[in-house]
Amino acid sequence: MAEQSQADHARAGLIARLGRTRTVVRGAMLVERLWPLALPLVVVASLFLSLAWFGVFRLLPDWGRLALLALFGICGLAAVWPLRLFRAPSAGEIDRRIERANQLEHAPVSAQSDRLAGAEDAFSAALWREHQKRMAERLGHLHGDLPQTSVPRRDPWGLRALAALLFVTALAYSTGPYGGRIADAFQPPAATPAAPARIDAWVTPPAYTGRAPIFLTADANRERQAFTVPQNSIMAVRVSGGSGEETLSFIDAGGGAHAIAPEGPAQAAGAALSFSQMLSGAGTVSLSDGGLEMARWQFSVVPDTPPRIRFAGEPGRAVNGALELAYEIEDDYGAVKAEGHLALATPAREARPLFEAPELPLSLPRRGSQDGAARTARDLTRHPWAGETVTLTLSATDAAGQTGESETKTFLLPQRPFTNPLARALIEQRRMLALDAGRQRRVQALMDALLLWPEETFDEPSHFLLISAVRSRLGTAGDDEALRGVVEDLWEIALIIEDGDLTAAERRLRQAQEALRQALENGASDEEIERLMDELRAAMQDYLREFAERALRNRDFAESQGGEPMRRSDLERMLDEIEDLAKSGARDQARDLLSQLETMMNNLQAMRPQPGQGGGQQSEMRQQMDRLGEIMRRQQELMNETFRLDQFRRGQPGQEGRQPGQQGEEGQGQGGMSPGELAEALRGLQQGQGGLRDDLQALMEALEGLGIRPGEGFGEAGEAMGEAEQSLGQGRGERAVGEQGRALEALRRGAQDMMNQMQQAMRGQQGPGQEGGRQDQAGRDPLGRPRATTGPDFGDTVDVPDEIDRQRAREILDAIRRRLGDALSPDLERRYLERLLDIQ
Secondary structure: OHHHHHHHHHHHHHHHHHHHHHHHHHHHHHHHHHHHHHHHHHHHHHHHHHHHHOOHHHHOOHHHHHHHHHHHHHHHHHHHHHHHHOOOOOHHHHHHHHHHHHOOOOOHHHHOOOOOOOOOOHHHHHHHHHHHHHHHHOOOOOOOOOOOOOHHHHOOOOOHHHHHHHHHHHHHHHOOOOOOOHHHHHOOOOOOOOOOOEEEEEEEOOHHHOOOOEEOOOHHHOOOOEEEEEOOEEEEEEEEOOOOOEEEEEEEOOOOEEEEOOOOOOOOOOOOEEEEEEEOOOEEEEEEEOOEEEEEEEEEEEOOOOOEEEEOOOOEEOOOOOEEEEEEEEOOOOEEEEEEEEEEOOOOOOOOOOOOOOOEEOOOOOOOOOOOEEEEEEOOOOOOOOOOEEEEEEEEEEOOOOEEEEEEEEEEOOOOOOOOHHHHHHHHHHHHHHHOHHHHHHHHHHHHHHOOOHHHHOOOHHHHHHHHHHHHHHHHOOOHHHHHHHHHHHHHHHHHHHHOOHHHHHHHHHHHHHHHHHHHHOOOOHHHHHHHHHHHHHHHHHHHHHHHHHHHHOHHHHHHHOOOOOOHHHHHHHHHHHHHHHHOOOHHHHHHHHHHHHHHHHHHHOOOOOOOOOOHHHHHHHHHHHHHHHHHHHHHHHHHHHHHHHHHHOOOOOOOOOOOOOEOOOOOEOOOOOHHHHHHHHHHHHHHHHHHHHHHHHHHHHHHHOOOOOOHHHHHHHHHHHHHHHHHHOOOHHHHHHHHHHHHHHHHHHHHHHHHHHHHHHHHOOOHHHOOOOOOOOOEOOOOOEOHHHOOOOOOOOOOOOHHHHHHHHHHHHHHHHHHOOOOOOHHHHHHHHHHHHOO
């Protein structure tokens, strides 16, 4: 039984190997019989595809395309006809192929599947099995053979390889921009336009960037494919004279593509087709027509970052009590708005305030400023929050709507100082009521206390009547609107008690200044600027007139001005400069000059005398400064006279037109001098130089008495004066002139040091009520010029454009307006010129 099972297993393995060999041989015979019959059809098909991919059908006229297509059809039918001769191999043919491939005799493969013919007995069956067994032993290593077609005999030159090579080349060519399509053989070719399509493409950056448009199809950019543009730029493509089927697509950096729809309804062939796309990110724009790419542009986008704003210093107090802010704003293309957000640092719980936080618009830096520095002064002393601890956060917004914020500062909001006790009491009650309407009864009780003894409290009967009237309004106020009216009345009454009628003129001046500033920032017309300038001039005249009247009534106030008086001609000149700059388009410089004018007027207001402010020591300091100026003047005259005498001694008169015998400034004759007279003149100069040195020594001692330490410049000047005196005694005029010049320069340095010490001394005399008052402007008049006690003005404190700059600005504006009025200017150029006129 074991032997029988083993024999059956071996036979099963033999049958499996034989089956696999038959399958391989069957495939080889199928290829061998089918390939020679199918090869003509394959060659015809490859030639058809090759011609289609090479674009032959697209180039042929319609009748040529149809003729070639019919020829390929006939060839295809002829190539299909031989396929009718195909016959699949039978099982016997497969077995004989195996036996022939393995060189087997006596048909051992067929014997495995054959059966005995006729009646079968036990002996014949055993004999047949023994025969199959012996034949099976010869089938241990069966194998098939490769197909053997008759193609090489039919094509001994290998021409069929040309068709394969042509097919591969055409396949590669079809992937390019000029490759054809299979569909070209079955559709008529597109009508060729009479002229090539015109492509105009450009990118328009956002107007707030100030960048000029980029013309992508200009001659200078035709070879470029990569461009860098600002974020949110608009790309526009216009195709004229095309097929009307052009498509524009945008491929982003991640590879995603989306089509850009044309503007307007569908256009016929030859009509203009327009596309537009906002470039918010990097990508590639491709223009195609029927699968054929016509143009491609790659864009890198510069992102528009949010603005950055920060404090450049701590919030300060101006001389008139206004809030002064110094800050810096940075943005890619400049911020368009900036403002401050105020809030109470410690708001009272359950309080019902009558007023919201004050608005605080900020001035923007000048366009093109390198550091982005800007300053803003806003008078918030009228607001009820003045004198309270507040928090301030600055914010800036750019043209794209992005906002940046600064850090938060906590400080005391500047308030107007009131010297009159009654005015201070009213302001305190006003603040109490404004911050909490629930304290109405308490404020009413405090006002009753003020009115209790009018003969002891009020100097003017009108003040008593005013406070009585507002007390009555407070008692009958039933809503917040009435209470806000009481708060406003308390402020007006306090101003009347403190300053009298000057407040009306001051308010009118501030309103005129603010209206002009808003007009400059908003780009008002020239007519509006002229009208506001007239209002500012009238308001300033009223303010200066009342200020002068106050100075005449108050002698101490007039003496406190000191130095060079303010001239109305200076103010008129500044007003004219502001108007000229505004009309010529230099609005930024006009705003700067207006800010300087406001500073001058604030300084003028700050010159009001304060209680306890003495002027004795300041008068002594001024006298010493005058003495120093006299010493410097005399030293200059001595140096000039020494130079003239030295030139005469050398035979080179130093001044044309002088007649013999003419007297100089020191009474020394120079024309027709004898050697003796020249020597006498030099001795006189020597004596004058020695006296000048003694005067300098006396000045230094007087300064020490005032607590001012003379600087090194005065010591060096004394030494130079001594050297000059000695040189004059020796008749060495040239060296004397050099020493006198050194002395004069040393005197200037000493005067500067003396001025600085005086300013510190004067600032130290100011009381607590004057913090932030005249410290920043010590030693300067309202025009910002140094006073007589602080030395000469070198003219570098006010930056006003030259006349040639303003004239050039007017010429540029006139040229732009003339070009804009030209009816033949293209629309794109007109829009660009209009944007130029809008830039302020």
